[in-house]
Amino acid sequence: MNVIIIEDExxxxxxxxxxxxxxxxxxxxxxxxxxxxxxxFNSNPHPDLIFLDIQLSDGISFEIFEHVEVESAIIFTxxxxxxxxxxxxxxxxxxxxxxxxxxxxxxxxxxxxxxxxATSDNINVHELRSLLNISSGKKYKTRxxxxxxxxxxxxxxxxxxxxxxxxxxxxxxxxxxxxxxIDISLExxxxxxxxxxFYRVNRKCILNIDGIKDIISYTNSRLExxxxxxxxxxxxxxxxxxxxxxxxLNA
Numbered sequence: 001m002n003v004i005i006i007e008d009e010x011x012x013x014x015x016x017x018x019x020x021x022x023x024x025x026x027x028x029x030x031x032x033x034x035x036x037x038x039x040x041f042n043s044n045p046h047p048d049l050i051f052l053d054i055q056l057s058d059g060i061s062f063e064i065f066e067h068v069e070v071e072s073a074i075i076f077t078x079x080x081x082x083x084x085x086x087x088x089x090x091x092x093x094x095x096x097x098x099x100x101x102x103x104x105x106x107x108x109x110x111x112x113x114x115x116x117x118a119t120s121d122n123i124n125v126h127e128l129r130s131l132l133n134i135s136s137g138k139k140y141k142t143r144x145x146x147x148x149x150x151x152x153x154x155x156x157x158x159x160x161x162x163x164x165x166x167x168x169x170x171x172x173x174x175x176x177x178x179x180x181x182i183d184i185s186l187e188x189x190x191x192x193x194x195x196x197x198f199y200r201v202n203r204k205c206i207l208n209i210d211g212i213k214d215i216i217s218y219t220n221s222r223l224e225x226x227x228x229x230x231x232x233x234x235x236x237x238x239x240x241x242x243x244x245x246x247x248x249l250n251a
Contacts, residue, residue, distance in 0.1 A: 001113075002047040004029040006037050006064075007077065008057040012098070016051060016077070019105055033058045038067045046071040049112055051096075054078045059187060066200070066241055075108050140194040146172060146180030155180055157197075161211030161227050162235075163189055165204050175211065177229030199248045201225060201237045209249070 003025055007013035013030045020027055029047075031037045033056050041064070050072045052061050064070065076095040094108050144160075146153045155172055162173045165186050172180040184192070190200055200206045207225060214226035223237040223245065237245050 001025060001049065002045075003027050003049045003051070004031065004040075004047045005051045006031045006056070006061060007051070007053040008032045008055070009053075012053075012077075016100060016105075019100065019102055020051075020109075022102075023106055023109060025109065032056070034061065034063045037061075037064050041068040041070060048072060049109075050074045052076050059190065063190075066244060069240055073112055075112065141192040144172060144180075144182050144184075146182050148180065153180065161208050162230065163198075163206040164232065166232065173211075173227070173230055173232075175228065179232075195248075199245060201235060201241065201245060204233070205235050207235070 003020065005013050005016055005027055007016065007030065010030075010032065013032070017027045017030065029040070029044075031040055035058055037056075050070070052074050054061050054076060074094075077098060077100060078095055079098045094111060096104055096108055141157060143154050143156045146155050155174065159174045159176070160172050161175050163182075163186060164171055164173060170182050170184055170186060170189070172182055174180070186200065186203075186206055189206060193206065197209055198206050199209070207227075211227050212225060213228050216224045216226065218224040218236060221239045221242060223242055225235040225237065227235065
């Protein structure tokens with residue numbers, strides 16, 4: 001059985017590796033971040049089973065599925081409380097609550113061996129992200145400070161049609177057609193925005209669902225998004241993200 005561990009805390013990853021070894025399962029690959037995981041999946045055969053931490057060093061592990069179609073069964077390892085874990089039950093995903101108990105680990109592995117249906121195809125990334133954020137009481141940004149010449153301008157979240165990056169800078173695009181520079185990356189913004197309202201369609205753009213003017217079929221099973229008064233570049237939803245984007249629209 002080919003198994004990998006994705007865990008940003010290296011001592012925890014090594015402990016899990018030792019526990020799996022005692023069950024006769026050897027783990028050759030341990031990954032520690034979203035970026036490292038995406039690169040690995042793009043250049044290696046996908047394993048049979050992934051032990052996946054939720055919170056990684058550079059973001060939420062769900063972001064991996066926004067970049068690659070993972071063809072593996074997944075057992076989440078998490079420190080989230082029992083109430084939050086109801087989210088996983090809705091998606092038929094196995095999970096282990098940290099610190100991982102050896103008996104529970106063996107039970108989860110046996111369940112996987114007996115029933116290999118819990119693959120990433122069952123994962124509704126938006127639903128999981130939303131439910132976990134709600135249950136953890138997370139509060140989202142309601143306004144941003146933008147630089148306008150020598151002045152600072154407060155921009156309310158209700159005025160923002162999208163966030164985008166260009167030339168290593170991040171900008172707000174307002175419903176009124178104005179663009180404002182802000183000092184925060186799109187990666188950090190993803191954790192600050194309400195996932196019910198905002199979605200990162202690609203590496204350059206995070207959309208407000210209320211800002212979408214039109215959605216058009218594009219080449220290679222992709223989608224093009226039209227916003228009012230936005231001419232900076234074409235907004236394209238990659239083929240890998242189309243399914244999750246549609247789930248977000250219908251949530």
